[in-house]
Amino acid sequence: MTGSTAFIHGGALALLLCTSAMAAVSPDTAKQLETTLTPLGAERAGNAQGTIPAWTGGLAKDAGAVDSAGFLANPYAGERPLFSITGQNLAQYQDRLSPGQVAMFKRYPDYQMNVFPTHRSASVPPSIVEAARRNAVNTRLIAGGNGLENFTKAFPFPIPSNGLEVIWNHITRYRGDSVKRLMVQIVPDVRGVATPVTYAHQYVLRESLADYDPAKPSNVLFYNKQTVVAPARLAGNVELVHETLDQVKEPRQAWIYNAGQRRVRRAPQVAYDGPAASTDGQRVVDNYDLFNGAPDRYDWQLLGKQELFIPYNSYLLDSPKLKYAEITQAGHINQDLARYELHRVWHVVATLKPGQRHVYAKRDFYIDEDSWQAAVIDHYDGRNTLWRLAEAHQLSYYNSQVPWYTAETLNDLVSGRYLVLGLKNEEKSSYQFGVKALEAEFTPNALRQSGVR
8 A cells, every 4th residue: 555545444444434423333343353453443464565564462561671660671672774764765755754744854954764664562451452342332422522421441442433533542542550650851942952851740540549439420531640850940840630531511620739839729721722831832731642631622534544654662762771962952852763663543634623722723643553642743833834743752661561652752843943751761760550549649639748849
């Protein structure tokens, strides 16, 4: 197949064309998750050219060594690039690049992408496979597509029928039942100089709380808490979010603790295109995680699937041997440390609804078929000018069976500045999955206690 957009799911073609469907699939259709499709809904087969291999289950939990700080060995360390895309040979490959990726080559003459063999490394625990199977025949869109019913944990629509269902798979994708991590955000100036901001981040699915009570109904999907650790002038500031399944019926609840004022306040601006803290204006709130929050301000059009070069298996970029100064430079991250592979992606176009407001009038989403993670997003302003490129440098935390990012980047194609978020190379530990937490840890009162300097 070529890089042009195409529908691929064979027996699911009719479903893909039915863009108004709000229902779960039939049990007969769901059987594809055991035959032609993977348990999460990707195609089991490789492509005709052999450049995308068949799915064989993802990386094993013992695919590599894990050091004392939890950092993973690179299972593909011995590989070398198949080729590099540069400004000189761009025309040969640009049908498998997004417009935003192409724009990076045109803005930066020395920009390159090193393309490696494709590995379909994503894997999830058996409990999540079972949740996706149940969701396929039970989960439905409600509230005009802005909420879910009969949903469990992750991947509500492994066999999606429209763009909104694809986006819900990204929003609810599996990132572990819970995680604690130290992560760094860096916003270099035009010279590449910046001060890293370090966060202590905690994420917990409500169903994974140690004191979870299924008899107590709740619209909360997960809890998210970020505490600034450094620099000193920001240390102690905390942001707490209760992420809801239906954010139109019940908008996400957010609070901010200001350590200087020793005060907790509600933060309704922590949504949509509200300014993200400590980013020098380089991203808005729903740029985090490439995209997060309520989908109600956009119309979502599913164009199908295509093959795209996307960041993947980014173990080199995750290495604790690297210093942040080796990663960040003027204009973009050090591309010698980035790894790209050819993968099939779902292509969804989000267009701002009439009467709605957002700094991005249009977004083009390219979502990895194996993990349902947004891999690349092109952002357009109100004049339909290409403005920003987001890329997720993802890898599989194989010891915990969690596909996630090691870093996400957001490049401003107009100003020449960018942001990188999620780095942990110089931190004392990698991500810690499966950390037990209580609901009481995610209350405004707990926020006051955790935010004291």
